[in-house]
Amino acid sequence: MPESRRFVLASRPTGLPGPEHFEIQTGETRTPSDDELLVRIRLVALSPWQGQRLKDFRNYTKPFELGELIDCDVLGEVVLGNAGGFGKGDLVTGRLGWQEYALAKPDQLLHAGDEFDETLWLTALSSPGLTAYCALDMFARPMPGQTLVVTSAAGSVGSYAVQLGKLAGMRVVGICSDRKRDIVIDRLGADAAVAHDADDFAERLSDACGEGAHVVFDTVGGPVADAVFDNIAKYAKVLMVGRTVSNNSERPDLDYVNLRQLWAREASIQCFSRYSYPREWAFARERMIELCRDGKIVAIDQVLDGFENTPRALGDMLAGKYTGKVMVRYA
Ligand SMILES: NC(=O)c1ccc[n+]([C@@H]2O[C@H](COP(=O)([O-])OP(=O)(O)OC[C@H]3O[C@@H](n4cnc5c(N)ncnc54)[C@H](OP(=O)(O)O)[C@@H]3O)[C@@H](O)[C@H]2O)c1
Structure with missing residues (x-):
């Protein structure tokens, strides 16, 4: 052996x-x-x-x-x-x-x-793609023309959230580090890519969000997500899928959320764990296989x-x- x-x-x-x-x-x-x-x-x-x-x-x-x-x-x-x-x-x-x-x-x-x-x-056919599919399909109910903000748009899960948002007819704003902006726009098809490591991040994000984000797909948390919450539309839906910033920190207990803006815009937060939905997970796998077969998803x-x-x-x-x-x- x-x-x-x-x-x-x-x-x-x-x-x-x-x-x-x-x-x-x-x-x-x-x-x-x-x-x-x-x-x-x-x-x-x-x-x-x-x-x-x-x-x-x-x-x-x-x-x-x-x-x-x-x-x-x-x-x-x-x-x-x-x-x-x-x-x-x-x-x-x-x-x-x-x-x-x-x-x-x-x-x-x-x-x-x-x-x-x-x-x-x-x-696409495992945790990254299926997490994005399940969270958006089950809880965002995306509508054409709405604005979706994805916090780690060039990331493993976020890159599928960007593409699925576009397939649903949404206007997608991706947040990523400056060197990944081209990927988010040219390969994933986002309408705008905002660099979280740029000095004018807050202004650019506000410009890109226009009237405000209807759906936020957040895997990052921390200051990046808090900046997004300054730019949400009334009744926005926030899908809280990950907390990369606090998880990578030596003080994960110091996580924070811009609750005042969430309250002011009457937003709802949906926390999401892939492990809770085995039936929807299997469905998402079938759907993502079809989308890949049709050449609609880039990995x-x-x-x-x-x-x-x-x-x-x-x-x-x-x-x-x-x-x-x-x-x-x-x-
Ligand atoms: N709830 C669930 O069922 C579920 C399933 C899968 C994953 N998750 C969670 O989702 C999160 C993301 O997972 P993933 O696999 O998609 O990882 P990922 O987004 O690819 O994570 C790495 C990226 O995060 C970004 N990042 C790192 N530190 C940052 C910071 N301080 N500020 C802003 N962006 C930062 C970096 O992208 P840039 O260079 O663009 O900044 C980095 O390339 C994790 O917390 C994971 O546990 C949850």
């Missing part, structure tokens, strides 16, 4: 994580039992929630234990076993973590297939190479070095 390496948590970071917070464990894989499959992992997806779980604070996820395998969505190939409709050679996705081989039960896996580029199964991503580079890639991703979804290729 092949040897396999895996990353476990060695110590908790307070700020951004680095290689020093992880340990590599090596061991021989075991032969799968009758209801198991051995999966060789090809691609792992990096996500901000991994950064949150390294720390010792609670939100919608629970912290990793010291010595625990670092969990994440992966794409892999079944190399041994035959169970639950899966067999050798099948491409699959599942939550199997930072390891080279994994033993999985069939109910941990979904078929991927070769219709699309491998990376799409971890981007923005970056693939790095090499198992050993995973921890550094996570720290760099959380620091904003990359654009879109970040994946690491293991095989």
